[in-house]
Amino acid sequence: RHLYNFFVADEPQVPAWETVPPQDPDAIDTLSAAYFESDGDMRSVLRVLFSSAFFKEARFRRVKSPAELVVGITRLVGTHRNPEPGIMELDGAASAMGQMLMNPPTVEGWHTGKEWIDGGTLNERVNFAANQVADLNKPGVREIVDRIGAGGPTLTPSNLVDRCLDLTGPVEVGDETRRGLMRRAESQGDLWFDTDANRQEAARGISRMLQLIVSSREYQFA
Template structure:
């Protein structure tokens, strides 16, 4: 099997998932690229593999795992056999944002994240409809406080600005203040049931309810159409707008292909690859707004295949990808909340974005503090030669001869970390470091430590920050 095929598969798995150990990349590549894409796009064909009863019985920190939400989701991302299902849930969580700092109900957010897994690759119309009915969102953006005689515009405004269309496109606005008001009126009566006292059995889940008596059923004009619109009518109008196709396409490109400018600048900044965006927009309309169809075009396109290392890894991608690589937390044990905290220290507080706008991505993930945190975390993990994934790298290199050159070890480590590429001067420094202690004998007591040091040096490079 050609290294090129495995390198391309490593790229796909970093973007459509959270990376994979080298043996898994070989297995994926053996299926063929297009077949692998189809398997990723149909996670329902793979076992879920996450057994809640096992977690409840054996996970020492089960109370934090279940009640805290983020530890449970991290566990899923590390262990799921459906990588794109978890990745698309993370994608939507960064756009259709709710935050624990206001919701204060992690279990309710878990219901929302489950909805992203269930619908995230389907019709954008269905996704917007379900997020509009999601109790965590109804509470987070105050739609439960919007009444026909006292309109709250929070949800109506964010639905247009941040969830579906964006403020503008090609220098022109996508909607007016009157459209915001009409949208907010249409969603009156979309609320949640009264809370049930949490004692003695703990907090009860909230449920969506449509209160017809509190719905403004008057005539409304929205994006040039007039009628006695309800919320679902508004969504039907939104999803057929060219601005919506552009908005979804740029988000998919920004998340899965290459870093774009931040979302607030999209109104006046053209897409970095207009042809790619046009391909995605076409797939959006031809598939009746299906995200799966758009991603099929995206993953199979040359613009995607050529975009290796064009994205700064998010903190979640950094932490989860590292855990999948080194093979840690594959069985229940203490310490997972500390792993989740590492994401927060790097700047991404899962389930608690800084605003309803979500997280700014790309180079804004990096500053002097978060960069040190990234390097320290990844270096600590890959330098632990007792972890199964690190051990597998060492054993594979050790099977390639009794004595290895420093170049062989450096190239082998780069390949098994996912076919990373380094500038010549950086690569020469790695080789020089490996040569300092003499020949690399695979049966020597210090061989494992020397390989671990090589891995640590690689993950500390600028190039390893990118996916």
């Protein structure tokens, strides 16, 4: 059940397991059988897990831990690809979101799932993510702008939303979120890449769209 919670979907907190059944008992039975049949060989258990339909079909069913969110955003913006000054600031960011690395609050570990989110930690998560993708000097953000710009001299609002969602994940958003993204994209009209000035303005428009996407409810899930 710990493996299911970590890799597949959020389960209730551990103290509730004695009274709350698994949300997918068949999956837990499959993993339990693999454990006993392999005499506790975790490689075999993980092989079964990663080959299973319940793992392959699980998308956006887990709230990202602070560590997952920080690492994902850092990879997206292309910083700290090698050890360099400032990397400890990432540890501070995760701590502000409720996860002090290597220092869980109890031997039980951290309470995961929806308990990662409250008013304060959600604000930290959104601010960190949005501030990172707002910086057009970050190599990953520049690469996103270049990839989108390589598609042609102009970019419609609909294509802007689709391309940014694809390059930040891909991220699947609900209808309400998509409508909000489209309203923002349509408010700035088509983006052009035909001159240096237009390209700079397009880059700012792409960055604003990235900020909205990483601030969305859907981006909080893995």
